[in-house]
Amino acid sequence: MAEFDVVTPPVKAAGGKPGTTTGKALSVVGLRKTYGDVVAVDEASMEIAAGEFVTFLGASGSGKTTTLMMIAGFCEPDSGTITVGGRDVTRLAPQKRGLGFVFQQYLLFPHMTVGENVAFPLTLRGVPKHEIRRRVGETLEIAGLSGFGGRRPRELSGGQQQRVALCRALVYRPPVILMDEPLGALDKKLRDQLQVEIKAIQQELGLTVIYVTHDQEEALVLSDRIAVMRNGLIEQFDTPRELFERPKTPFVADFLGAANFLHGRVERHTDAHTLVRLDTTGSLLTARRHDLATGAVVKVAVQPGRLHAGAPSDGFCQGTVETATYVGTIVRAGVRVDGGDAPLLRLEVPAGRGPVGGERVGITVDPDDVNLYPAEQDG
Ligand SMILES: Nc1ncnc2c1ncn2[C@@H]1O[C@H](COP(=O)(O)OP(=O)(O)OP(=O)(O)O)[C@@H](O)[C@H]1O
Numbered sequence: 001m002a003e004f005d006v007v008t009p010p011v012k013a014a015g016g017k018p019g020t021t022t023g024k025a026l027s028v029v030g031l032r033k034t035y036g037d038v039v040a041v042d043e044a045s046m047e048i049a050a051g052e053f054v055t056f057l058g059a060s061g062s063g064k065t066t067t068l069m070m071i072a073g074f075c076e077p078d079s080g081t082i083t084v085g086g087r088d089v090t091r092l093a094p095q096k097r098g099l100g101f102v103f104q105q106y107l108l109f110p111h112m113t114v115g116e117n118v119a120f121p122l123t124l125r126g127v128p129k130h131e132i133r134r135r136v137g138e139t140l141e142i143a144g145l146s147g148f149g150g151r152r153p154r155e156l157s158g159g160q161q162q163r164v165a166l167c168r169a170l171v172y173r174p175p176v177i178l179m180d181e182p183l184g185a186l187d188k189k190l191r192d193q194l195q196v197e198i199k200a201i202q203q204e205l206g207l208t209v210i211y212v213t214h215d216q217e218e219a220l221v222l223s224d225r226i227a228v229m230r231n232g233l234i235e236q237f238d239t240p241r242e243l244f245e246r247p248k249t250p251f252v253a254d255f256l257g258a259a260n261f262l263h264g265r266v267e268r269h270t271d272a273h274t275l276v277r278l279d280t281t282g283s284l285l286t287a288r289r290h291d292l293a294t295g296a297v298v299k300v301a302v303q304p305g306r307l308h309a310g311a312p313s314d315g316f317c318q319g320t321v322e323t324a325t326y327v328g329t330i331v332r333a334g335v336r337v338d339g340g341d342a343p344l345l346r347l348e349v350p351a352g353r354g355p356v357g358g359e360r361v362g363i364t365v366d367p368d369d370v371n372l373y374p375a376e377q378d379g
Contacts, residue, residue, distance in 0.1 A: 023049070023050050023085075024047055024048070024049060024050070024083075024085075024086070025048050025049060025050040025051075025052070025084070025085060025175055025176050025208040026047075026048045026071070026082070026083065026084050026085075026175075026176050026208065026210070027046070027047045027048070027082075027083045028044055028045055028046050028047075028067075028071065028080065028081075028082055028083075029045050029080055029081050029083075030043050030044075030045055030079060030080040030081070031043070031044040031045070031067065031070055031077050031079075031080035031081075031082065032044070032077060032078045032079045032080055033063075033066050033070060033075065033077050033078055034078055039231075039232045040063050040066040040232055041063040041066050041067050041070070041077075041232045042063075042231075042232040042233050043080070043233075044063075044067055044080070044233075044234055045080075045234075046227060046234065046237055048176075048208060048210065049208075050175075050206075050208050051206045051207070051208055052208055052209075052224045052225065053199070053202055053207075053208075053209045053211065053222055053223050053224045053225075054209070054210050054211070054223060054224065054225050054226070054227065055210075055211045055212070055213060055218075055219040055222060055223040055225075055226045055227070056068060056210070056211070056212045056213075056226075056227050056229055057213060057214065057215075057216065057219040057226050057227065057228050057229065057255075058214065058228060058229030058230055058255075059214060059230070059255075060214060062229040062230050062231060062232070063229050063231070063232040063233075064212045064213075064214075064229055065180055065212060066232075067229070068178055068180055068210060068212050070082065071099070071176075071178060071210065072094055072097070072099060072101060072178050073089070073092060073093060073094035073096075073097050073099075074094055077090065084097055084098070084099065084175060084176060085175050098174050098175060099174050099175070099176050099177070099178055100121075100169030100170065100172070100174035100176070100177040100178065101169055101177070101178050101179075101180075102162075102165050102166050102169045102177065102178070102179040102180075102182045103165070103179075103180050103181075103182065104180060104181040104182060104183075104184040104185055105185070107165065108153040108161060108164055108165060108168075109153075110152065110153055110154060111152075112152075112153075113149065113150050113151060113152060114140070114145065114148050114149050114150070114151050114152075114153065114156070114164050115136050115140070115149035115150065117153065117164055117168055118136045118139055118140060118149075118164060118167045118168050118171050119132045119136050119171070120168060121168060121171055121172045122135060122136070122171055122172055125172065127172075135171055135172075136149070136167075136171060137149075139167045139170050139171045140167055142167075142170070142201055142204070142205070143163045143164075143166060143167050143170075143197070143201065144163070144197070145160065145163055145164065145167065148160065148164075158185060158186050158190070159186055159190040159193070159194055162182055162183065162185075162186065162194065163194070163197070165182070166182070166198065166201070170201070170205070170207070175208060176208045176209070176210060177207055177208070177209050177210070178209075178210050179198075179209060179210070179211045179212065180212045181212055181213055181214075182194075182198075182211075183195065183213075183218070184213075191218070195218060195221050195222055196221075198222065199221070199222050211223070216255065216256055219240070220240045220244075220256075223240055224239065225237060225238060225239055225240075226238065226239075226240060226243055228243065228251075228252050228255060228256070230251055230255075235248070235249055235251055235252055236248045236249065236252050243256050244256055244257055244303070245369070246371070247259075247301070247371060249373065249377060250299055250301055250373050250377055253301040253303075253371055254301070257303040257304070257305075258303075258304065258346070259301040259302060259303055259304075259371075260301070260302050260303075260304060260307065260343075260345050260346055261299055261300065261301055262278055262279075262280065262285070262299075262300040262302075262343065263278070263279045263280075263297070263298070263299060263300070263375065264276040264277050264278040264279050264285065264297075264298055264300060265277050265279075265295060265296065265297055265298065266290075266292050266293065266294050266295060266296045266298055266372075267284065267294070268294055269289060269294065270289075271289070272288070272289055272367075273286050273287060273288060273289055273367055274286075274287045274288070274289050274290045274292065274372060275287075276298060276300060276372065278300070278316070278317070280317075280337060280339040280341055280343055281316075281317045281337060281338065281339040282339070283316050283317055284316065285300065285316040285317075285365075285370065286316070286367045286370070287300070287367050287370035287371075287372050288367050288368045288370065290372045292372060292374065296374060296375075297374070297375040298372045298373060298374060298375055299372070299373045299374070299375050299377065300370060300371070300372055301370075301371045301372075301373065302365055302369060302370055302371070303369070304332070304346040304347050304348040305330075305347075305348040306365055306366065306369035307345060307346075307347045307363055307364075307365050308347075308349070308363070308364045308365065309321070309333065309335065309347055309349060309354075309355045309359075309361040309362075309363060310361065310362045310363075310364050311361075311362055312360040312361060312362050313362060314362035314364055315361075315362030315363040315364040315365075316363060316364070316365070317337050317338065317339070317345075317362070317363050318337070318338050318360065318361070318362050318363070319335040319336050319337040319338055319345065319360075319361060319363065320335065320336050320338075320358065320359070320360055320361075321333055321334070321335055321355045321356065321357055321358060321359045321360075321361060322334045322335065322336045322344065322357070323357065324354055324355060324356055324357050326351055326354070328351070329350065329351055330348045330349065330350060330351055330354075331348070331349050331350075331351050331354030331355075332346065332347070332348055333346070333347040333348075333349060333354060333355055334346055334347075335347060335355075335361060335363060337363070345363060347363075
């Protein structure tokens with residue numbers, strides 16, 4: 001195979017700008033997979049729009065990879081259907097689904113040059129040589145790899161190799177690209193950099209991407225929507241903002257934001273608010289209006305960044321700052337609340353305005369930032 005000396009002009013938006021693509025790229029209905037007694041994926045359903053960046057996020061063993069592998073065609077579902085661009089692909093072989101893949105292991109062919117690796121999917125499809133040369137050049141340019149076409153994979157860094165793997169998935173413009181922890185093998189700095197690059201390429205080309213990670217921050221940075229998975233179930237499928245500000249379950253509140261939890265009972269409602277009598281302090285906390293019965297026993301969740309430390313006379317509870325740790329732009333504080341079993345509330349406040357150890361403070365929170373759940377809701 002010829003080596004590629006890649007010198008082509010920069011390419012713009014080969015697949016259209018984000019927002020210009022419309023319609024459903026992929027839908028999954030009632031997807032289920034068991035291994036003996038283990039339910040790896042339980043009735044997963046979702047619709048993904050063209051141009052969307054969707055992430056499967058969850059702890060190890062929650063079913064992310066199994067879901068992705070069923071979509072890819074490497075793992076056969078027990079039941080359910082997978083549709084790509086309106087075509088039922090549930091029983092099709094992986095190569096017949098027309099999807100692109102990028103895995104944690106780069107899986108590049110070591111004996112081929114970068115250009116040949118990227119060209120491979122086009123060569124397989126019998127694309128004419130001059131067209132291959134043009135598209136490989138375009139794709140390497142997009143990924144910032146112009147000039148690397150003649151190198152072998154071993155002559156590249158890990159980050160560069162992963163970019164080549166990305167190019168190989170991009171080069172034939174599949175309707176959907178599947179990525180399984182593609183940055184998992186890289187160090188933090190490189191991961192951060194490649195996250196930005198992947199997002200930029202996805203937006204530039206209007207790509208539809210399904211991405212698997214267990215890293216909350218990565219999911220928040222990259223995604224238009226995130227499916228939070230737990231024990232084979234999709235716990236919530238929403239935008240990063242909704243997941244963070246309106247988590248539907250205590251599990252999601254904790255998984256995305258390491259929420260503070262308090263316990264209490266609904267005392268009464270007003271038009272806009274629900275008032276909760278807290279167990280520990282006996283004080284009233286005002287939450288935005290929730291659909292819960294008066295007297296219901298509830299779990300209260302508030303993200304550390306949404307609590308504020310004010311004057312000791314203020315707030316729904318008072319306490320003493322036990323720890324205050326400076327971490328760059330924020331201070332993480334632990335406030336031991338006055339009262340019975342004295343919970344430790346975790347706060348994150350902008351550095352410079354942070355409380356100091358030993359200080360007496362009152363804790364305030366915007367009612368809109370208080371999430372309530374029935375006490376029996378687990379997680
Ligand atoms: N081939 C298999 N045989 C038996 N059990 C399996 C198999 N593959 C996955 N499982 C089980 O199915 C469940 C979901 O696994 P899966 O790999 O999808 O999780 P995951 O969220 O991708 O985890 P990780 O982040 O560790 O990759 C786990 O309990 C796992 O042990």
